[in-house]
Amino acid sequence: MTIDTPAVHVPRPHAKVRRATKSSWAGLAVIVVLLLAAPAVPYVLDKGVQGSLVTLFSLIVMATMWNLLAGYGGMLSIGQQAYVGIGAYALVYISDTIGLDPFMAVPLAVVIAGLFAYPISFLAFRLSGGYFAIGTWVIAVVLMQITLQIPALGGGIGVTFTGFSDLTPGRRIAYVYWLSLVGVALAVAVTYWIMRSRLGLGFTAIRDDETAAASLGVRVTRSKRFVFVVAAMGSGLAGAMIAANTLRVQPDSIFSVNYAVFMIFIVVIGGIGTIEGPILGAIVFFALQQWLSDLGAWYLVILGVIAIVITLFLPRGLWGLVSGDGRIRLFPVGYRLVRAAPEP
Amino acid sequence: MQWINAIIQGVLLGGLYALLAAGLSLMFGVMRIVNLAHGALAILAAYIGLVIVQGTGVSPFIAMVAVVPIMAGIGYVLQWGIFNRALRMGGLAPLLGAFGLAVVLTQLMQLKFTTDSQSLQTGSLSIASIRITEQISIGVLPLITFAAGVIVIFGLQMFLSKAPLGRAMRAASDDSETVPLMGIDNRQVYALSTAIALGTVGIAGMFLGMRGNFDPNYGQAMLIFAFEAVIIGGLGSLWGTLAGGMVLGVAQALGSQMNPSYGVLVGNLVFLLILAFRPTGLLPKAVTT
Numbered sequence: 001m002t003i004d005t006p007a008v009h010v011p012r013p014h015a016k017v018r019r020a021t022k023s024s025w026a027g028l029a030v031i032v033v034l035l036l037a038a039p040a041v042p043y044v045l046d047k048g049v050q051g052s053l054v055t056l057f058s059l060i061v062m063a064t065m066w067n068l069l070a071g072y073g074g075m076l077s078i079g080q081q082a083y084v085g086i087g088a089y090a091l092v093y094i095s096d097t098i099g100l101d102p103f104m105a106v107p108l109a110v111v112i113a114g115l116f117a118y119p120i121s122f123l124a125f126r127l128s129g130g131y132f133a134i135g136t137w138v139i140a141v142v143l144m145q146i147t148l149q150i151p152a153l154g155g156g157i158g159v160t161f162t163g164f165s166d167l168t169p170g171r172r173i174a175y176v177y178w179l180s181l182v183g184v185a186l187a188v189a190v191t192y193w194i195m196r197s198r199l200g201l202g203f204t205a206i207r208d209d210e211t212a213a214a215s216l217g218v219r220v221t222r223s224k225r226f227v228f229v230v231a232a233m234g235s236g237l238a239g240a241m242i243a244a245n246t247l248r249v250q251p252d253s254i255f256s257v258n259y260a261v262f263m264i265f266i267v268v269i270g271g272i273g274t275i276e277g278p279i280l281g282a283i284v285f286f287a288l289q290q291w292l293s294d295l296g297a298w299y300l301v302i303l304g305v306i307a308i309v310i311t312l313f314l315p316r317g318l319w320g321l322v323s324g325d326g327r328i329r330l331f332p333v334g335y336r337l338v339r340a341a342p343e344p
Numbered sequence: 345m346q347w348i349n350a351i352i353q354g355v356l357l358g359g360l361y362a363l364l365a366a367g368l369s370l371m372f373g374v375m376r377i378v379n380l381a382h383g384a385l386a387i388l389a390a391y392i393g394l395v396i397v398q399g400t401g402v403s404p405f406i407a408m409v410a411v412v413p414i415m416a417g418i419g420y421v422l423q424w425g426i427f428n429r430a431l432r433m434g435g436l437a438p439l440l441g442a443f444g445l446a447v448v449l450t451q452l453m454q455l456k457f458t459t460d461s462q463s464l465q466t467g468s469l470s471i472a473s474i475r476i477t478e479q480i481s482i483g484v485l486p487l488i489t490f491a492a493g494v495i496v497i498f499g500l501q502m503f504l505s506k507a508p509l510g511r512a513m514r515a516a517s518d519d520s521e522t523v524p525l526m527g528i529d530n531r532q533v534y535a536l537s538t539a540i541a542l543g544t545v546g547i548a549g550m551f552l553g554m555r556g557n558f559d560p561n562y563g564q565a566m567l568i569f570a571f572e573a574v575i576i577g578g579l580g581s582l583w584g585t586l587a588g589g590m591v592l593g594v595a596q597a598l599g600s601q602m603n604p605s606y607g608v609l610v611g612n613l614v615f616l617l618i619l620a621f622r623p624t625g626l627l628p629k630a631v632t633t
Contacts, residue, residue: 076439078380123616126623127575130378130439134571135619138612141568145609257564261447268440297451304448311440312429 016338019196027330038181042174050177054245056286057184058238059266063278065234066263068191071273072203073227074210076129079136080235081259082120082143083113087236088243088254089153095163097152102163106179106240113236116143117229124228125221137257144255158250161243176244183241187234188331192275194230195333199223204334207273261300268307271317275331280319345479350601351594352482358573358593359490360555362586363548365570365577366496367541369585372574374517374537377427377438381446383567385542388449389415389549390558394462404464404554412546419542423535431534446563453560464553489551493589496544497582503540513537565608572615578625587626591618 042050062080070076090109095102120139127135148156164172194200202223205213214220243249262285270281285303292299310317323329368382379385389411396407426445430437472484504510516523516533523530552558552566569592577588592611599610618625 070436074436076436078443123619126619129376130372130380130442131571131575131579133378133380133439133443134568135575138568138572138615142609142612142616145612148605264440264443265447268444272436297454301448301451301455304444304451308426308441308444308448311437311444312426312433315433315435315437 015340017335018338019332019335021329021332021336023328024330024332031330035185039178042170042177047170047173050173051245052286054173054176054180054241056282057180058241058245059262059282059286060184060279061187061234061238061241062259062263063266063270063282064187064191064275065231065238066260067267067272067275067278068194068227068234069231070264071267071277072195072200072207073224073231074207075224075228076133077124077136077231078133078257078260078264079124079138079140080231080263081255081257082136082140083117083232083235084239084242084259085140085143085147085249085251085255086113086116086232087239088249089147089159089239090236091240091243092159092161092163092249093153096159096161102244103179105163106183106237106244109240110233110237113239114229114233117232118225120232121225121228125224137260140255140257140260144251147251147255153251154249156251158248158254161247161249164244176241179244180241183237187237188275188279190230190234192331192333194227195275195331199226200333203227265303265307267317268310269303269317271319272315274316274319274323275333276323276329277317277319280322281317284318345477346601347598349480350597352480353486354594354597355590356482356486356490356593357597358586358590359486359493360548360551360589361569361573361592362589363489363493363496363544363551364566365573365585365589366493366500366582367544367548368567368570369574369580369582370500370541370544371538373580374513375427375431375438375534376517377431377442379541380439380442380567381449382545382570383563383565384446384449384453384560385415385418385563386545386549386552386566387453387558387560387563388418389546390464390553391453391457391462392546393464393550393553394457397464404466404550407464408547408550411550412543415546415549416539416543419538419540419545420535422542423538424531427538428531428534446567450560450563457560459559459561461557461559462553463557464550466554470554485554489555492547492551493586496547497586500540500544501582509533509536569611572611576615576618576625578627581625581627584625584627591626 041053062084066077066080069080087109090112091102091105094100094108095105100108124132124136124139147153153159164175167175195203202213202218205216205218206220206223210220239254242254266281266285267278269284270279271277288303289299292302295302314320364386368379371377371379392414393404393407393411396402396410397404422445426441427438430441466485469485473481474484474487475481504514512523512528512533515526515528516530520530523533572592573589574585575588576591577584577586591614595614596607596611600607602610
């Protein structure tokens with residue numbers, strides 16, 4: 001009988017691992033140029049374009065956050081409109097009723113969305129899978145129904161955002177645009193940072209096998225709760241952006257499940273589980289929305305059919321096509337072996 | 345007396361919710377699919393019934409005889425067309441597919457039937473009632489709906505425990521990898537399960553249309569009520585779903601009694617309370633076989 005010596009894992013000193021790729025350096029360059037050029041938009045383009053860009057930015061924020069929750073965290077929510085509504089109402093209340101500067105009110109609104117999400121997570125996490133999805137939806141409906149009963153929030157009529165009303169329309173939209181630009185850059189940056197951190201690695205493990213991940217020391221529930229709260233804060237940010245852009249907050253529309261529909265379709269079409277997918281998806285969705293707007297309700301039918309087809313036949317979405325199934329990465333979150341160690 | 349009346353009406357309303365929830369429960373039990381298009385499909389059944397009633401002039405009860413097999417056929421096709429493939433993709437695919445289907449169906453119904461409220465006319469039956477005391481009377485139609493809910497749940501329970509296909513469905517639920525080794529095609533079992541589930545949705549949709557008004561967007565509320573009935577009752581238990589439907593119905597009726605606009609809110613709050621303090625539901629699976 002031979003005794004096998006246990007295989008000792010010897011670290012290979014010459015292996016070389018990189019995260020960045022050529023495409024990610026090129027992507028970084030493009031992003032830097034865009035971020036340097038984008039602040040100049042209010043000096044070049046008219047108010048209508050700026051308003052449209054704010055809408056696009058809010059879609060990118062919502063989709064990025066929904067993807068963080070579902071694509072990375074595995075939690076499919078149909079209730080993120082809860083935090084869109086909280087963010088919007090919080091901005092209007094803090095700025096108009098309490099009288100704080102709107103630029104201060106936006107970060108506070110984001111924090112408030114997170115403060116709501118933390119206790120809500122304990123309730124929602126009692127459900128999983130599809131029941132989690134409907135449970136989050138019920139919670140959003142309840143928040144809307146409670147808002148309807150609060151006179152300070154305007155009940156069913158809603159509230160008007162007047163925080164920027166002493167500004168000229170041109171200056172107001174420019175401020176909202178800059179605010180949203182910072183918002184969208186932060187939302188993507190935070191998601192990128194989370195997914196590159198230890199937490200992101202944990203999520204990759206949870207996605208592949210939750211039980212195995214837990215046995216290796218990944219704090220599954222705590223990680224999920226963290227992402228749930230961050231995603232709510234991001235949705236709250238989108239809500240504040242929408243309120244500042246449209247100036248009108250009504251319970252029926254700001255808590256509308258349509259926001260969840262948009263988030264889901266954008267992420268599915270763009271490519272779930274990537275950082276690039278929701279951004280590409282939001283741009284495609286926004287373009288389709290403009291292009292198909294004459295068709296009325298047909299546009300959601302077409303988008304829905306596209307989403308179903310992509311779910312069934314192209315699970316990596318449009319970004320999967322563009323990137324050649326992951327060869328091109330603008331936001332590298334994984335590791336790539338550049339050179340294996342020589343065999344001993 | 346008003347409160348007792350509200351409780352009785354709530355229990356009867358709960359029969360409708362249980363009827364709605366039965367199909368949701370069945371699909372989850374067999375395939376672990378939460379069919380997010382469930383509510384939209386119930387409304388589709390009501391509209392199919394409406395088209396038949398308006399086209400032929402028959403009573404909604406006669407139309408139901410046609411609606412149930414039509415819905416079952418739709419279920420069979422959906423399972424082969426969407427869900428079987430989505431199940432093979434794994435992950436979030438079944439949920440995303442069902443969600444997309446819900447949105448597409450709702451929008452298509454809006455295009456075809458507009459958002460105007462409709463209802464299935466039952467003539468004198470809609471106002472017939474049995475008087476118990478001065479203040480309390482039980483509507484005949486709500487009573488028939490409740491009875492239909494009990495019969496469907498009892499029938500499903502018997503079918504699952506006794507019929508060969510029911511056994512195959514439970515087997516596919518327990519161990520989907522071993523079932524094909526026994527010469528049974530899972531996908532066919534799934535397709536027949538969805539057909540049966542949507543058959544019950546057909547019955548639920550018809551009663552829903554007879555008991556009140558509906559429009560294409562009403563499917564969202566129906567999905568939520570069915571879901572709440574399932575969770576309140578306890579996952580995996582059909583009798584629990586009936587109890588859950590009744591609890592939800594009573595909560596809504598008592599809420600409406602307090603203030604007409606509170607009904608749905610109180611129902612939702614009771615659901616959240618049960619989720620917080622008794623997350624396994626009223627009758628968890630261990631109680632029933």
